[in-house]
Amino acid sequence: MSPEPGNPHEADPEQLELIDLPHLPRSRRTSSKDSPGGPRDGTGHDHTPAYLAGESPVARVLLESHVPHLDRLFDYGVPRDLAEEAQPGTRVRVRFGGQRLQGWLIERTADTEVPRDRLQPLIRVQSGLAVLTPGTLAVARLVAARSAGVVADVLRAAVPPRVASVEKQALKARAAEDKDAGKDAAKDPSEDAAPALEADAAQDLTGDPEKAPAEPLPSGQPGPATSAPVDTRAWERYDNGPEVIGALAAGEPVRAVLQALPSHAEHDRLDLVAVAVAVTHAAGRGAIIVVPDGKMLDRLQERVERLLPDGVVARLHSDDKPTPRYRAFVQLLEGRRTVVLGTRPAVWAPVRDPGLIVVLDDGDGNLIEQRAPYHHARDVALLRAEHEHLAVLIAGQTVTPEAQRLVDTGWARPVRPPRDLLRASMPRIVATSDSWHQQRDSLAGRARLPETAFRVARDALRIGPVLIQVARAGYAPAIACERCRTPARCTACEGPLTVLAHGRQPSCGWCGREAMAWSCPVCHHPRWRMSAVGSQRTAEELGRAFPQVPVIASSGDTIRRSVKAEPALVVATPGAEPWAEGRYAAALLLDGDRMLSRPGLRAEEETLRRWFDAVSLVRAGHDGGTVVVTSEHERAVNTLVRWDPAGHARNELAERRVLQLPPAVRSAALTGELGALHDFLDLAQLPPDVRVIGPAPVEDSDLPGPRGRARRTEAGEQLGDDGMTPGSPGSRAEHRVLLFFGYAMAAEVTARLRSARAEASALRRFGVVQVRCDIADLL
Structure with a gap:
């Protein structure tokens, strides 16, 4: 019987047997005597099918699947007719378990553990643009590891849905620029105006993006501002303000938590952020600014554009229509715009050579992703800043406990108004x-x-x-x-x-x-x-x-x-x-x-x-x-x-430090059927220092995501996610376990939770357990 559409659990055994999970039996392991490139014939030569590309014929693909045990790379063959299009960072379509799934081409290589004559070929390359950058992939993997999530779920929030017409326009404009510049197909790709992902130097998305050679911006790219110097007097009135703004001007990765003045007619928090962005741009670097809602975005956009040259600022708003949103994303990807303002998704924007990332009002719940793994834009910003060596500014009228913890640990410096200036404002x-x-x-x-x-x-x-x-x-x-x-x-x-x-x-x-x-x-x-x-x-x-x-x-x-x-x-x-x-x-x-x-x-x-x-x-x-x-x-x-x-x-x-509650410690919530929770905890084998509370029953209204809204029958009976009423045969009454653990052991705990999710998903011995980390908004 053919597998159900959309059910990657029914996967191809040839693919599933390569999944490397702790304690998970595998039906066959590649023998040590087998060549990484596949079997050899009696003469000792590689047996490569004629339809495969001659150079780097193996594509490593990350499936767009939420199934935890499929969160790994799968090897596919690159047909000769797709060899030019199939570049790292492109969207591809592949066969998996009798289905056609979308995925991301992560790497081109000549090595594989799968015999080459048994490699499934790529069906097609869906995008002519490599929209997944090495930096985005690296940060997505960090976020997935931190939240015990699936990388594909993170990338769903990081890369907007494709709009084919926008890609066609971008490729047409690029071809016209190449023609005007007298370029031809034989020219060294490192001198081309294409994004870094389509250059040979960035062929491997798993590599360190900092080691790839820098590429020139496309023609017409606005450079650093050459107009009058930016007026920074507003920052100079704050404690630590001159030091922070001076570091931004020097291109240093300074980290600060800003508490803005109230009611100031000349420079509120948005003016201060606009000045910081202008200083960063004047230093020749890009900037990323994340706000919680469109109302603030409109006001901030007006102030930033007042200080920057035309054609520099892009806008990424989750409520914008797909076409303008994807167009702004592509402009950032190609370096045609270097400053991005936006709501939650903007934290992932592929800005060329960024120097500053700003999160405004980090206590606002709109900055929490509403789909798994429910990451916070502030956490993504901090991980990205560490990975790409960026300056960080967390700004608002208030200071959250999470931001205060960054100050207390010395990771960030406070920027606050003096008391006399505060009283006057x-x-x-x-x-x-x-x-x-x-x-x-x-x-x-x-x-x-x-x-x-x-x-x-x-x-x-x-x-x-x-x-x-x-x-x-x-x-x-x-x-x-x-x-x-x-x-x-x-x-x-x-x-x-x-x-x-x-x-x-x-x-x-x-x-x-x-x-x-x-x-x-x-x-x-x-x-x-x-x-x-x-x-x-x-x-x-x-x-x-x-x-x-x-x-x-x-x-x-x-x-x-x-x-x-x-x-x-x-x-x-x-x-x-x-x-x-x-x-x-x-x-x-x-x-x-x-x-x-x-x-x-x-x-x-x-x-x-x-x-x-x-x-x-x-x-x-x-x-x-x-x-x-x-x-x-x-x-x-x-x-x-x-x-x-x-x-x-x-x-x-x-x-909260005394009570061992977030953000003094990290936390996680496990939600599922009571028996499944016990089995999951046995499988995870958490360290003994993890504080475990529960399980306790929860109502649908307490659940995150789409299950947070109760569904009911015409008679008024409440339905579970499986369409059954609680208490009926086969129904799933939800329970929750809360976990609290210190930052020192957080990497180990989330790794065990992630491994347990993958193993439970592959073995399917008990019901689904949802894992969500950093749950202060649920407590």
Whole structure:
């Protein structure tokens, strides 16, 4: 019976027998008397089929497969008619286990353990461009090793999907340039304008890219800026700022963690990053800047392009259409652009001769890859910086515990504003929880909009817009019984009931069904109340309180990029706050206690990051800027009032070091069926110093990736990933094991986890166990 499409488990035995796994029996090993190039005939000559290329007839291919035990190179024959196209870094199509799979051609060689007359030939070369660079492959392997993942999964995030029309345009433009320059096919490839991967010197992707000879940039490539010197005075006002910017100008791989000033009209964090990029470009090096979302990307792009010559900057945004995204990728690959700005995928951009890599707001969850192996852009940036000897800048309004750890260990130096400059740049921050406001307003601690906040908003509206930050989007994201306060849930699937708009019936947040004629299942009371208020309801209430003032909502699917300097009430959820021209006159930080009470290791850290980001949009105190925070949480409020994100990060890191929690230690989560977890741990044979917690049952909503959303039948029964209801015969109730281990043993632990995944995948003796490393966002 032919294997199922898309099931590489049913692989060709000739290929599977070459998989080298610890403790995995192999049906046949190559005899030591066999030649690496295959069998020999009686005369001692190699028997090479006539269809193979005469030079380097063996292609080593990495399959685009998520199956762990196929995470290795497979040997294929290079037909003569594909010898010119089949170059390292190109996409190819091959036969494997009766299927046609895509893969990456990693290396051309003359040696193989497979008899040459039994080599499967490449079916075709799918791309005329070698889009996988040696550097990208090397960093992908580092990321896969660090995260116990599969290299092909990492490359899926690193190289955008192919757009054939873009490649044709690039090859046509290259041919035209070669013709104009009087080049011919016989010219030395090292002088060609093609990418390094298509030169003979870079034939082997497994080699060290630094040992390959440098190639000239294509014609028309903008060189270093020759305009007026870059103004670096903004950096010189920070502690360690002159040293960092001086190192960038000298091309040195400096490493820094930047805590930017709030509310500074002349140079905020984006201006500082733009200056650092311009200095790097002036030194003749490229730069990579990674931001968490498109809103910040648009603002940063404007500032960077203002300081750089035309035709230098490329944009890589995950939400862009495939054609412009792939075109920007190819331009970077060929060296036609040397600075890239983008969201999460930009960290992999194939910039020629990069000198600086920047990660903005590294605490933002958008920087975590949403597909296996769930790597963080910050971690990729650090690995790439080490491998390629780049300068690193982690910048933001706050300092995460991960970034603070880099400072504490001496790996990076802090760049922070002096206290006097900080105080001059801050807006006035008012905490309604302090004793003075409690005495003046007895309801200040209980009212959602205390009298102080109302008064500040009213006064600020005379000079500009006012930002109101609320915890949740929607109208009433949660409701409960009016009498007994029992949370209202769907009778079909037990999902939470919500109200989407004024006058609408409650509906289920999971299955979407309306709850007609709802009544409490406990006390049978027919009326409900809002137990949580969303941004739409808040906007409605503020509209009644300020009837002559426009109310703008920014949340959910309707996020505003910016607002004008005119008076308006802007209600936004965390992360959806629009940029205001001239900055906001005031900000009201509501629902802080609700945000801080969320379960999770990072609740306080995340709330503070949201607060700091919102406050940074407000004018400085000497320009009339005021912020009101309504939370009762003393430590978080004091951190905001003092504007001490680095101090909070130090304290958090010290506490987690005592408790042996991330990022003081590394972590991993194993998720799967209970029996499979026990078998997997037996197979992995982890070091005794690894702290193992669990297994414990988990719900679908706690799972990462596509399984994180519950699926249900028409009757409301929850489905597992296998399409069965929990508890039914053959169903898979998920459990999770948490692992905590020190950095010194991290390489050994992840190697054992990775090896166990591959062995379990090959032997198929128990169910699938998902492995995810660095899980602070799950705790």
